[in-house]
Amino acid sequence: MTDQHTKGETFRALHENGCFIIPNPWDVGSAKLMTGLGFQALASTSSGYARSTGVNDYELTRDQVISHVRDLCAATPLPVSADLENGFGHRPEECAETIRLGGAAGLVGGSIEDFNGTPGEQYEIAHAKDRVAAAVEAARALPFAFTLTARAENHFAGNGDLADTIARLQAYQEAGADVLYAPGLRSKDDIARVLASVDRPINVLLGPKDGFVPVSELAELGVRRISVGGALANVAMDAVIKASRELLGPGTFGFLDQVSPASEIIELMFGNTEP
Numbered sequence: 001m002t003d004q005h006t007k008g009e010t011f012r013a014l015h016e017n018g019c020f021i022i023p024n025p026w027d028v029g030s031a032k033l034m035t036g037l038g039f040q041a042l043a044s045t046s047s048g049y050a051r052s053t054g055v056n057d058y059e060l061t062r063d064q065v066i067s068h069v070r071d072l073c074a075a076t077p078l079p080v081s082a083d084l085e086n087g088f089g090h091r092p093e094e095c096a097e098t099i100r101l102g103g104a105a106g107l108v109g110g111s112i113e114d115f116n117g118t119p120g121e122q123y124e125i126a127h128a129k130d131r132v133a134a135a136v137e138a139a140r141a142l143p144f145a146f147t148l149t150a151r152a153e154n155h156f157a158g159n160g161d162l163a164d165t166i167a168r169l170q171a172y173q174e175a176g177a178d179v180l181y182a183p184g185l186r187s188k189d190d191i192a193r194v195l196a197s198v199d200r201p202i203n204v205l206l207g208p209k210d211g212f213v214p215v216s217e218l219a220e221l222g223v224r225r226i227s228v229g230g231a232l233a234n235v236a237m238d239a240v241i242k243a244s245r246e247l248l249g250p251g252t253f254g255f256l257d258q259v260s261p262a263s264e265i266i267e268l269m270f271g272n273t274e275p
Contacts (some may be wrong), residue, residue, distance in 0.1 A: 008108040008145030009060065011041055011079035015147065015179060015201040020146035021226045022203075025247075026233040028075040030270065034170025035076040038267030041108070044069050046235030047084040056152075057230075058117065063090035066101050070268050081109030081147065086117060092134030099138040103146055111181060113151035114168060120158045122168075129171040136176035149203060150177035151154060155184030162190055166197045173198050181205075188213060188221065196223045205229055 014020050022041050025031035026048030034042055047057040049068055051251075069082045082102055087095030094111050102110045112135045114128040115121070123131065132150045139146040154165045169180045177218035181203040185191050195202055201224035207213035218226060243255035 004106060004108060005144040008147075011108045012145045013180075014040060014079075015224050017258065019215065019223055019226065021215060021228075023232060024048060024228055024230065025072060026028065026230070026236075030073050030232070031072050031075045031080075032269040033108070034267075035078055036271070037079065041079040041081065042072065043081040043092065043227055044072060044083050045230045045233060047230035048086055050238070051230070056065075058085065062098060062101070066105050067274075068095065069107055070105035071103060079108045080106065081111070081149070082107050082109045084112060086115055087112045087135065089133060090116065090123075090130045096134040096138035099135050099146070099148070100142070103139075103142045103144075105144075108145065109147035111149035111151050111179075112228065113153050115153040115157060118251070121152055122157050122159070125168055125171050128168065129175045132171050132172045132177055133175040136219045140176075146177070147178045149179040149181050150175070152180075152182040154182065155177055155186070160195060166194060169194065169198050179203055183229070188217070189219055191218070191223065201225060203227055206231060241264040 016066070022043045023034050023039050024043050024045035024058055025034050025123035026045055028159075031042055038234060046060070046065070050057045050060050053060070065082070065084070068079065081273070084098050084102060089095065089097045089098070112132055112189050114123045114131075122128065136148050139148045148154045150169070152165050152172070153254060154161060154168070165182045169182060172180060177200065180198055182194060184192065185204065185207040191202070202221045202222070203225040204218055204223045206226070206228055207218060215226060238257070246252055246255050
């Protein structure tokens with residue numbers, strides 16, 4: 001097992017140049033698969049994990065999420081970051097405590113967002129900045145490198161004002177965030193404007209909404225990190241839906257035609273099991 005200090009330094013270095021994909025496992029099995037497939041780091045997905053437990057996003061407690069990320073960290077030698085939602089509390093001190101708990105669970109990165117828990121609403125910028133600053137202070141106090149990502153949730157909250165998004169990201173940069181993230185940006189031009197407005201690594205979710213832009217083009221723009229959120233968990237759920245509808249409808253088994261053999265899945269998850 002790689003020690004947390006090494007994981008932290010490795011994760012920090014991934015953001016220094018180039019562009020990498022950080023996929024989002026939703027359970028231990030998917031974390032093992034993604035490790036075996038050759039990704040360089042992993043990040044939890046709040047929506048994917050929540051739905052795997054039978055509840056919707058934002059319905060899990062901090063204790064549940066910390067337990068989940070502890071399991072992910074134990075399942076892989078890769079650096080693990082986490083979607084820590086809004087820090088599970090409105091006060092800056094609660095954000096700081098969430099970072100400390102995440103570090104104790106094995107994380108070397110995590111995000112704090114400015115969605116306040118009420119649909120369509122965000123924290124006022126000054127308060128959101130204070131929350132990020134408290135999270136940064138807690139991260140810096142850990143005995144290893146912890147990469148703190150600050151998220152501006154404008155586009156998820158229904159506020160498409162890019163100027164406000166940029167103002168928020170600039171505030172979070174001033175608060176000390178290591179990585180900046182505005183999920184839901186609508187175009188390559190929007191991404192370019194964000195990149196020109198800040199001097200920290202930018203995480204992009206799946207590319208802009210006007211079309212899923214290839215990784216190579218996002219890298220050319222200067223994007224450092226690309227995550228997929230709950231998309232892979234949704235793909236897995238969708239496969240179950242489609243297979244079940246085939247079983248319940250024509251009663252055929254065509255869904256098995258393109259399935260990877262169990263031997264490949266086992267090898268990816270556990271390595272070569274032969275003596």
